[in-house]
Amino acid sequence: MLDEAENQLENGQPWMNPEAPVKNCENFGTERDVANCPFFLKTGACRFGDRCSRKHVYPTASPTLMIRAMFTTFGMEQSRRDDYDIDACLEHSEEELQDSFLEFYDDVLPELKSVGKVVQFKVSCNYEPHLRGNVYIQFDTEEQCKDAIIKFNGRFYAGRQLQCEMCPVTRWKNAICGELF
Known part of the structure; x- marks a missing residue:
């Protein structure tokens, strides 16, 4: 599927994410679900972390892998130094961000x-600390994940040790905001 997307994009055609299967329970993973954290279920990360009043259900099996804070740019690093300075990344253009992403994509993919078929490859460029630089890889099977x-947990990339975990993301449409590539 990723190869199909790359071919369509190279030929100037638009690409839409495939829809994941919908869960049976209507409120599961929504703000109306009083037991489970909807933000964690949507992105695999919650801004409240361990202090969250709702449950964070870590899957025992999933085709989606999340690597926390793997992708960084100069602007993201600047905002990490001072999360209250919203102007820290303004000195860098969208073209520089796009070039950084393409270099990262060509290096990592x-x-x-080599592990298996990659169905989805998403990178969060959100500046919120719990989402900043998270990389999501959906493999064809849970075994490949x-x-x-x-293979990757504990390895180093760009001077940082990788933290890999299975991700509960089941619907990309719900997880994706305007700041994901």
């Missing part, structure tokens, strides 16, 4: 494909 965790 072949290594991820497990193999990726074994």
